[in-house]
Amino acid sequence: MIRLSRMGIRNLAASETVYARGLQDYKQNHVVNATWSNSKQQYRITVxxxxxxxxxxxxxxxxxxxxxxxxxxxxxxxxxxxxxxxxLFFVLNYVERSLMEEPDNPAEKTVYQILGYFSNQEDSVMQGETYHIKVSLSIPNILRSETGSAILSLRVGNHHYYKVQSIKKFLTDFYNKENIMLGKEFKFIHGESKFDKQSKKVLDYILQIYEIQEAIDKLFYSKLFAKSNIILTKICCFAFWISWRIVLLIWNYTERNMKMSYIRLPIRR
Incomplete structure (x- = not known):
């Protein structure tokens, strides 16, 4: 008979995160088929x-x-x-149940079922990566004219930052609670990974635009979300300025040359 325990499974796992995900998959009934070959002394389990x-x-x-x-x-x-x-958790549960005969007495049967339930409720805390968002806002002539628009782009990451090449897809995946992969180092796992507090505020603001646009008309996506950019009106841009502290990249066009300056805006308390 196989020698197996919960601590043994934890020690075998490649990491604590892998262990927690595997345990969660077991609890969510991801095992769809299992067979035992007595001649080969082998379990074959489909997950x-x-x-x-x-x-x-x-x-x-x-x-x-x-x-x-x-x-x-x-x-x-x-x-x-x-x-x-x-x-392994499936096999462990199978072995434990095979060693315990289910009693016929209704009261003892209830206790048996309760013990079986709590034996599978081992605590598992999944600690994912914390990521950050860096915002660039390009403002050609919006400050000097009544019309015009600003262009917002995002870079996300932790130690290494990746430019979001399709903001529309990035927001859609985040909104639909999908995992997001960018490059080799950005792997946002829904339910585990998170953004820092300031980045979450930025994301919440952009998601408000996403939700409004989703409710109004999907045909206008091409005007708001242009690949790696979001096109902001003057009102949206100023609201973005006032709400959070962001380093803004402002292009000042003159007749002779082009100057670049950075402005750090205060947080509204």
């Missing part, structure tokens, strides 16, 4: 995420085991991937 992954667990006579998964993370990480963690 469904965005795709289906096959986990094999070969059990030795002494109770030790080896595990494999056909996902790419299993090859890169040192330790068990999230799918293996999910599969």
């Amino acid at each position: 469904r995420e965005n795709f289906e992954y096959l986990v094999t667990i070969h059990v030795s006579p002494d109770g030790s085991f080896e595990h494999k998964c056909n996902c790419s993370e299993h090859l890169k990480e040192e330790g068990a991937c999230r799918h293996v963690v999910t599969a």
